[in-house]
Ligand code: SF4
């Protein structure tokens with residue numbers, strides 16, 4: 083049986099439609115280009131990036147932050163399905179968890195890429211190295227991210243192996259872990275927000291609203307991304323995904339976007355009304371400061387696309403139109419992606435603690451390397467989802483495709 | 488758990504035994520290249536500074552001397568002088584005297600073997616307009632002033648370096664304890680333990696930490712051969728460094744390089760525990776202040792005006 087299963091999985095991964103092969107080939111190519119640039123970065127050091135002392139974190143950390151949000155968003159599927167027993171989501175909750183696995187893997191890759199001395203990674207391993215827990219929030223992040231990765235991976239493998247054998251997997255045994263995955267998902271994004279908001283040296287980040295805003299924006303961007311992917315999946319595979327499931331997700335996205343915009347408003351009010359010297363990074367981002375205004379068009383784009391998306395989503399009849407829904411999802415993805423990089427990491431450093439403004443934007447090497455990481459992440463997702471669908475639809479294994487698990 | 492990192496050292500292979508094996512291997516191949524390779528290999532597995540016992544440290548320093556003497560063509564003396572009893576170092580800077588000449592900056596670069604390209608400077612001299620009321624938060628500084636002559640009319644200067652905080656944000660956030668505060672108050676970095684995550688740079692409120700973004704370069708003829716393991720030994724690509732109050736000098740009872748270089752005597756340095764020290768005199772007789780007091784980092788770096796009425800002069 084194990085041999086059978088492995089054969090089946092390998093067959094599933096290597097065979098597929100022309101589109102599937104082209105997609106995998108494309109991602110592999112991007113990944114290879116990224117890896118080639120990684121060698122250059124290793125050789126020259128991080129000086130090959132555009133980061134400098136004044137802006138010491140950049141595009142990699144921005145991507146990391148965004149992807150923690152995508153990973154956390156798996157909960158948006160877990161809560162309605164497992165906890166409120168909303169059946170239509172059943173077909174896709176596993177795909178959401180595979181997405182979480184892929185997203186956390188990308189997060190870890192971005193962290194390693196950002197380390198100046200990655201070969202010393204073992205210094206972080208408890209007992210062998212020195213793990214500065216609980217003082218350093220970074221160690222908390224290491225703990226929760228790895229825990230979340232293991233948790234999702236185990237849940238997926240467990241559910242799929244049961245389904246493969248033709249059995250039901252919604253047993254008492256795993257319920258505690260599923261319940262646990264909800265606070266775990268919240269924790270990965272909260273702790274990531276704490277990395278920034280715990281720095282009184284950076285007034286732009288040092289605001290308590292950052293953590294709830296992270297959660298709200300993550301619960302928009304992650305499901306928005308998945309909404310598009312689910313539509314692709316149901317067009318290209320035999321997996322049935324009901325409209326009701328997608329509409330439910332869109333509804334959740336709507337309310338999270340409302341909260342996100344509300345929290346943004348609170349932030350804007352607090353900064354502008356109190357108008358202390360700490361408003362400088364805020365001004366740098368929104369208006370430009372002392373002639374430096376490269377982030378201004380980005381942040382306004384983000385706010386405008388997020389608001390348009392919200393207007394589309396808020397009217398149920400419009401949101402149920404898939405064309406409009408896809409526009410809203412694309413806008414949200416773009417909006418939140420900009421918010422995390424140009425809207426959060428970069429302005430946190432400008433002006434610097436000594437009052438300097440260094441206009442950071444990633445260079446082409448950083449962009450290629452990041453694209454490479456995304457390609458690897460999407461490969462993990464594509465392959466994982468393909469195996470999952472093959473098992474669920476009974477293409478391999480002994481699942482009864484007509485039954486909802 | 489995290490404060491006591493010495494507890495587990497006994498169970499670890501001691502560095503000495505490890506090195507003994509390596510030197511035997513290196514002796515077999517007389518080539519310096521082979522030796523350097525073995526050294527790099529040893530470095531990869533080297534333990535945290537606080538986990539090294541006296542013998543380990545001796546071996547490491549000897550190796551360091553050998554390697555650097557070979558590389559820079561002069562006899563290098565590497566030390567790891569421990570803190571002195573009843574000593575906490577403090578610093579005070581007289582803003583009414585500072586003329587913004589940056590001699591402290593250059594003296595620091597030379598003394599501490601800082602990379603020239605990429606350029607690393609641990610002291611930053613900020614220029615402000617007189618009458619500008621936005622200077623205490625450092626918001627309106629100009630670090631890149633280039634006048635024909637200093638001081639310029641209508642300007643004043645505020646040099647900033649590591650403030651040796653008593654509550655150092657950098658130490659709190661470091662995930663691997665690669666940076667910590669010594670008993671004499673100096674915040675140091677183990678350049679062989681830092682993983683280069685730069686969390687400390689995000690946390691430091693004074694822009695005091697510099698990252699070695701690329702392979703450092705130091706001109707041979709300007710290399711300072713008197714080095715300290717936690718101070719002015721050359722840093723590596725991909726790690727963080729910072730001012731250590733010239734640990735190699737201060738622990739030997741000397742003034743820091745910046746104090747000696749200042750042509751107008753704006754810089755005062757000494758032992759805060761010694762009632763007769765110069766620094767204590769300043770603290771007791773001048774009205775001193777510290778940067779960004781609202782963050783409660785509690786720096787051991789003070790500023791004062793000995794002359795005139797301050798910024799309006
Ligand atoms: S000034 Fe910065 S580097 Fe120095 S001790 Fe304080 S926080 Fe650490």
Ligand code: SF4
Nearest residue numbers: 661681682684685687
């Ligand atoms: S860059 Fe080095 S010293 Fe700074 S927090 Fe990271 S490991 Fe610690």
